[in-house]
Amino acid sequence: MQAHGLAGASISVRWEHGMKFGYFDDQKREYVITQPDTPLPWINYLGCEAYFGIISNTAGGYSFYRDARLRRLTRYRYNNAPFDLGGRYIYVRDNDAKEFWSPSWQPTRHQLEKYECRHGMGYSIIGSEYKGIEARTRYFVPLGENLEIWQVTLTNHRHHASSLSIFGGVEFCLWDAQDDSTNFQRNFSIGQVEVEDDVIYHKTEYRERRDHFAYFTSSAKPAGFDTQRDKFLGPYRGWDNPAAVERGESGNSIAYGWAPIAYQHIKLNLKAGESQQIVFILGYQENANDQKFDPPNSQTINKKVAKATIAKYLSPANADAAFENLRQYWDSLLNIVQVDTPDEHTNRMVNIWNAYQCMATFNMSRSASFYESGIGRGLGFRDSNQDLLGFVHMVPSRARERILDLAATQLPSGGAYHQYQPLTKRGNNDVGSNFNDDPHWLILGVAAYLKETGDWSILGEPVPYDNQPGSETPLYEHLQRSFQYTLDRLGPHGLPLIGRADWNDCLNLNCFSDTPGQSFQTTTNKEGKVAESIFIAGLFCLAGRELADITVQKACPTHGGTGKCAEAESEAKKYLAEVKKMEDTIRKHGWDGEWFLRAYDDFGNKVGSKECEEGKIFIETQGFCTLAGVGLNDGMAAKALQATKKHLATKHGIVLQQPAYSKYYLHLGEISSYPPGYKENAGIFCHNNPWVIIGETRVGNGDQAFDYYSRINPSAREEISDLHRCEPYVYAQMIAGKDAPTHGEAKNSWLTGTAAWNYFAITQWILGIRTSYEGLQIAPVVPKNWKGFKATRKFRGVTYNIQVERAGAGNAVALTVDGKSVKGDVVPLPTDGRKQVAVKAVLT
Numbered sequence: 001m002q003a004h005g006l007a008g009a010s011i012s013v014r015w016e017h018g019m020k021f022g023y024f025d026d027q028k029r030e031y032v033i034t035q036p037d038t039p040l041p042w043i044n045y046l047g048c049e050a051y052f053g054i055i056s057n058t059a060g061g062y063s064f065y066r067d068a069r070l071r072r073l074t075r076y077r078y079n080n081a082p083f084d085l086g087g088r089y090i091y092v093r094d095n096d097a098k099e100f101w102s103p104s105w106q107p108t109r110h111q112l113e114k115y116e117c118r119h120g121m122g123y124s125i126i127g128s129e130y131k132g133i134e135a136r137t138r139y140f141v142p143l144g145e146n147l148e149i150w151q152v153t154l155t156n157h158r159h160h161a162s163s164l165s166i167f168g169g170v171e172f173c174l175w176d177a178q179d180d181s182t183n184f185q186r187n188f189s190i191g192q193v194e195v196e197d198d199v200i201y202h203k204t205e206y207r208e209r210r211d212h213f214a215y216f217t218s219s220a221k222p223a224g225f226d227t228q229r230d231k232f233l234g235p236y237r238g239w240d241n242p243a244a245v246e247r248g249e250s251g252n253s254i255a256y257g258w259a260p261i262a263y264q265h266i267k268l269n270l271k272a273g274e275s276q277q278i279v280f281i282l283g284y285q286e287n288a289n290d291q292k293f294d295p296p297n298s299q300t301i302n303k304k305v306a307k308a309t310i311a312k313y314l315s316p317a318n319a320d321a322a323f324e325n326l327r328q329y330w331d332s333l334l335n336i337v338q339v340d341t342p343d344e345h346t347n348r349m350v351n352i353w354n355a356y357q358c359m360a361t362f363n364m365s366r367s368a369s370f371y372e373s374g375i376g377r378g379l380g381f382r383d384s385n386q387d388l389l390g391f392v393h394m395v396p397s398r399a400r401e402r403i404l405d406l407a408a409t410q411l412p413s414g415g416a417y418h419q420y421q422p423l424t425k426r427g428n429n430d431v432g433s434n435f436n437d438d439p440h441w442l443i444l445g446v447a448a449y450l451k452e453t454g455d456w457s458i459l460g461e462p463v464p465y466d467n468q469p470g471s472e473t474p475l476y477e478h479l480q481r482s483f484q485y486t487l488d489r490l491g492p493h494g495l496p497l498i499g500r501a502d503w504n505d506c507l508n509l510n511c512f513s514d515t516p517g518q519s520f521q522t523t524t525n526k527e528g529k530v531a532e533s534i535f536i537a538g539l540f541c542l543a544g545r546e547l548a549d550i551t552v553q554k555a556c557p558t559h560g561g562t563g564k565c566a567e568a569e570s571e572a573k574k575y576l577a578e579v580k581k582m583e584d585t586i587r588k589h590g591w592d593g594e595w596f597l598r599a600y601d602d603f604g605n606k607v608g609s610k611e612c613e614e615g616k617i618f619i620e621t622q623g624f625c626t627l628a629g630v631g632l633n634d635g636m637a638a639k640a641l642q643a644t645k646k647h648l649a650t651k652h653g654i655v656l657q658q659p660a661y662s663k664y665y666l667h668l669g670e671i672s673s674y675p676p677g678y679k680e681n682a683g684i685f686c687h688n689n690p691w692v693i694i695g696e697t698r699v700g701n702g703d704q705a706f707d708y709y710s711r712i713n714p715s716a717r718e719e720i721s722d723l724h725r726c727e728p729y730v731y732a733q734m735i736a737g738k739d740a741p742t743h744g745e746a747k748n749s750w751l752t753g754t755a756a757w758n759y760f761a762i763t764q765w766i767l768g769i770r771t772s773y774e775g776l777q778i779a780p781v782v783p784k785n786w787k788g789f790k791a792t793r794k795f796r797g798v799t800y801n802i803q804v805e806r807a808g809a810g811n812a813v814a815l816t817v818d819g820k821s822v823k824g825d826v827v828p829l830p831t832d833g834r835k836q837v838a839v840k841a842v843l844t
């Protein structure tokens, strides 16, 4: 038992658990895991551009180029026992004692005398010591390259010299991860490699339609190698006991079919106290189609480009320089927003980990983590747009590209494919379409981009529909069609029809699935003319207001506009009139007396009402309507938030609905398929907690907003890692709700809209440093017991040094900019070329 007070929070939660598996090293921006047997694999991402890898604290994981499904480089076995198997493994063998072990603990799982895994920004360092031999490996992907480097440093702490064998390598995936794990009648016959100049090349299917290959090599002259898995492991053996390692001798095997691997064997003699470094490289290379072979009419890979790259990074000095580059890159990204508040968990998440997680969600969407197999899902339309909220300030040019890619998959109706594969950038219906909330997220994504960058030119970019050449319109028209999409699909109460589902993929009101195994996301048995979503209604109000602002702003000559302001104003008025109408409809048909209703089902019955037997109140509408400003002036918002607190809040976060569904409801779909307390059936879905948090800031309740924020802040939950089980440095999609026997247990870490929304909620709404068209707005709604805080924010080329001080208990702001008092709460953009601006905000 360990009491844990949340510093600075208005509540003091007493955790009944109390165990950690590591600690934060904030100086180095690392999380240090001190015990290899974490409750679940605690992972990190390598690469942040095109070449990516997932790496666990025991070196488990895999690599891919751009697309985790279609271009998988190495094999990983999901849902294995032990959980985490397949990785970037290194074995050390003491040649005299004839004993071997894994310095990353897995796969041999020896009792290491020292162990530490440091997950940092784009790199992981796994180090350990066993019987006086220390092995420390730094894994990272250099910027601008399609390869990963493993720098292994071996140190002999014994008093005598040691003869060691180092085996390092990977198992290759035959590129298409789905086919690789299912189509064995073919795949056992197609594997091919080449070995040349101590480099192992993986070239399965290169002889036919692939123009890419992978390679693996090391800086030391190998004593041997293996490329055939069975030869390396030996019959009936696993990765924990490879025959070649046991023997201390490789088989120099060449793979013909079966399972190609790349393992190199290096022999080292280390004197007492001596250290040596070996650099391993795993890389991916594409050749132009007419330059695949060398000589041209042979079947031998043209290795010219690959060889030059390999030569560069096998030099430890070049590898070190590449690492330094990566460090500086992350420093510059993270330094765009830095805060110094009274709460260390806030500081750590904002300054380091939450921003870092936002990069991962931007890159991966929901495709590749230890919970997302890399096979099932590409980049989601809804998800990727929301991810921009936490990413756009870091690399705006990539946000711009993403927006244009997403918009190009939009359908002429304004609707959207639910996802697209990153390699082809084409929309697909694999997880369904007609999710009627989808189009609005594009408006929110574009608004966030415009506020951050002031790059109005994006609205004029010609963008096709469904990637059809000739269908291009300016991006702005895509936003208009997004908005219109809902107006064209209103239901019996004048509320938006829900379609297949809205944000909640599992509230499937037109699905009525009674067949086991049917996908709730692609099955539709109802016409969809009745079921309505109050969530989409709230989203429509927010998107409509954003669109109206964009319309007016874009007309300004300073924004490259026509200057036809009156015309723009009247267009904007139309949007606002529709928003007003929708608000009235919500008031009339979307309000249950104490909270917002959630939906109407296919029979026209209420979902999320006190009249319901189960699922009486849902978080989504309480959060989103209040954050969208619905009901702020008539008390509905305040009431809805009170009801949320009363019925949905737990010490581990706010659950999705109550009471949980105790049985399967044909007319509600997947939501009721989950056991109570898990996932969408009354789990704490961390993605929508920040909507309530923002809602609380909108009614001025900083104590409550921060309290909710702290309950799900992973760093604040570090002390209960044995209960929480997921990584304490990133958000998980879900924490089991109060109806679950494992209440407080997190699941599905890393790839979740939770990252962007919490980042957005804490930076822009609680700390209140908000991007706007006019300048940087400073409107904090922080706990009453905070005396103030400091922040730096780089915004449109200017660094704002912000100091917030509390003089009274309220949220009103008195601004001083470079010593001069300024009206309102927006710091105007400097017009005199100043690059540093001092901002003081006094709360009264």
Ligand code: BGC
Residues within 6 Å of the ligand: 431, 505, 506, 521, 670, 679, 680
């Ligand atoms: C999950 C959702 C997810 C959906 C789409 C469902 O099983 O519970 O969170 O969005 O699948 O893949």
Ligand code: NOJ
Residues within 6 Å of the ligand: 366, 380, 382, 383, 502, 503, 504, 505, 506, 680
């Ligand atoms: C996860 C999905 O990625 C997201 O799009 C959805 O909104 C939530 N699940 C809720 O169902």
